[in-house]
Each structure stands twice: as C-alpha cells, then as structure tokens.
Amino acid sequence: MEKQASLPAIQRSIWAGRIPLEIILAPAESRTFDQTNPYLISFPRVSYLPSLLPRLRAFFASSLINPDAEHHQGWFAFEGVPLKWHYPIGLLFDLYAGVDPASKANPGGEQSPEAESPFPWQLTVHFSDWPVEELVRLDPEGMVLNDAFINSVKEADFLRNGTAKGIMSLSKEDSAGLWKAVENGKQEKPSARDF
Secondary structure (H helix, E strand, O other), X not given: OOOOOOHHHHHHHHHHOEEEEEEEEOHHHEOOOOOOOOEEEEEEOOOOHHHHHHHHHHHHHHHEOOXXXXXXXXEEEEOOEEOOOOOOHHHHHHHHOOOOHXXXXXXXXXXXXXXXXXXXXXXEEEOOOOOOOOOOOOOOOOHHHHHHHHXXXXXXXXXXXXXXXXXXXXXXXXXXXXXXXXHHXXXXXXXXXXX
C-alpha cells in the first residue's frame, strides 16, 4: 500500500524547492555587449524575482550603460517575453520553461537524447525600457510587491476556506514575517496555523 505524505512534509518540500538560474544582463544595456558574466544562483520556487534586483544591480553595476539605473527599474524576460513579477518564480518556471512531454519524447515515449534540459533557467535582466503595456512598475521600497503578495494570499485563503479571516487576522508582525520568509525563501519552522 502506498504511503501518503503528511501535510507538514509536503509544506517542507514546497519550501525547500529551488530553481537554478542563469541571469544575464540585456546586451543592449551592457557596455561590453555580450562579455558580461552571468549571475548564477539557486533560488527558492516560492520567492519572487524582484527580490533579486538589488543583488543583480550591484553585480552588473560596472557593465551598465546607464550607471544611474536603480534596482527597482529592473525587470526580467525569458526568450524576449517580460515575466510577470507578481507571480512566484516556481509558477513562472512551470509556465514558461517546464518540459513539454509531447515535444521532448520520441515515439516510444523515451526521452530523446537531443532534448535540452531547462536547467539552469536562463533569464535576461533589464534596467531600462520598462514594458509599460505588460508590467506594473515596482517602487523603490518594494511595497508594490509586498501588497501584491498579501493580496494573492488573501485570495488563496478565501478560495481554500471560503473566507480570508486567516490571513486578515494576522498581526502586522506576523504578516511582515510571512513576507520575509517568502522573500528570503527560508521557513524558520513549519507554521501551526493553516490558512
């Protein structure tokens, strides 16, 4: 008989999930065009790409054509498509780079040897030419991202429980702690509270 995983074990697995990223600076924004080194990181699936922007701005600072560009002006693209910053990176990866079994397998159902691995996920970071038609702008303090996260948790709580009382009853400190845990990808301990 198959053993089912417990809810805490599933939660720990979700929190532990990571995606290897290779982030390059957009060639049009680099003084050295394609000579910049990529930024490599293993990033939590539950976190959000804008959390990386201060590090990326510092990493690519010496290569930027516009040295006055600020981290909150950064945005990401995958194969030329701007990525919605208010979606967790795990969801973005699943939507854009997840393996398509129909195209990666040969007629016998086996993996074809020429099938490319989606890892590391190769993204491009931009610090100019914000795609205003596709993305809402970020703010320097990160409040837009924080608010988008809290609103999505409220929606999820409502869908799951028929009410958003669970998230709405969190103290300001607990709400801030939840955001910091997601932003850093670190869960100190499994939550006893189940939204």
